[in-house]
Amino acid sequence: MSYSPDWTRIIALLLCTSVFGFVVWLIRERRLREKYALLWLSTSMVIILLTVSRHVLEATALAIGILYPPSLLFLVGVLFLLLVAIGQSVTLSRLSESNQHLAQEVALLRKLIEDDRVQKEKEREREREREREREKAEGGKPSP
């Protein structure tokens, strides 16, 4: 099998590798955590694999009963995107939960601090009161 340069394939390959490169770059810049990048990387790797070799694509497609091989690409792409999206929702839920608990904790702690301040203020007031009374008592007596 030999054909003239297959531009669609080349463009697809370029796209996939640049997505791969972009994700790696994001990790390098610490803008994306490895944990969340794994799925993206594996998506682009599988797509690259299927794009590079028409043989692999055709064999896999026919093996699972897909008669038009390129639609396997779509299937794989959509499935991975679905996984990524669900993963994001799970992460979002976890984050909003911890966010809520953090907000509550902050509010409760602030309440504690406020109570503490009020308590201290009262104690200081009492201390001053006592001081004044002592002074008054001492003032009543003639100093030696």
Add this chain to the structure above:
Amino acid sequence: MYLSAISADCNPNSVPIAGKLGSFFVCILSDTKFGPIMQSNDQTGDRGYMKILAIVPAYNESANIQAVLADLQSFGGDVLVVDDGSTDDTAQVARELGAQVISLPFNLGIGGTMQTGFKFARERGYDLAIQFDGDNQHRGDQIHKIIEQVASGELDLVIGSRSLPGGYQMGVSRWVGSRIFHYLIRFLSGKAIQDPTSGFRCYGRKTIQLFSRHYADDYPEVESIVTAARNGLRVAEVPVLMRGRLTGNSTITRRKSAYYMMKVTLALVVDSMREESFLSEL
């Protein structure tokens, strides 16, 4: 026993909003109201008296909060206003009126707000908490009805129900929703609750512990009944009187009610698939 019961509202942590005169009044009231109940030690622990907290969730309720706090003056316990990130001066007004106030840094919704109150109650060792909405729908003179059975240790969660005789009239759509939840709850937990969306409630110690761990973030009322029942807590409802609202609108608008129904139904069904693990954790 009675002496210690009377000291319920005179302990240092208890700051009734009514001031000294009010607290004296409250002492007498709680003595006559809860006096005999005190003898059952189920909930009181070894303290001899009960620490009761009224949790008032409030979001932009500065118009109502004064009436609400005034209504709570005759109640024998502490009052905690949880300000859910209000943009008006709800927190300030409540503080000036002498209530304890917790201000959330941003809006969490009714579930997150109530949970803050539960956490507060748990941390400070309250035996009993009641939920008293900040929109002035709930009546202070009805509180003893929901407290009674929790204080005696018979129940862990009591819901003040307005659909029992003497309640208020609700709209058709609300009634339909309420019925659907009634049957869902009955199917999933075996409890027949006539007014599952009522927010006028009394929580016992175990319930406070459970809810400070797990409480739905929005529209928690229905879900919490099933969660409590499925965790082996004793849930029941008592008839109470309620007022129509003074100002403001119900949190459940028509647009949101579809989401409300679906969200709560999903939560109920999924909750029934969970294992009951709470009691073993305790």
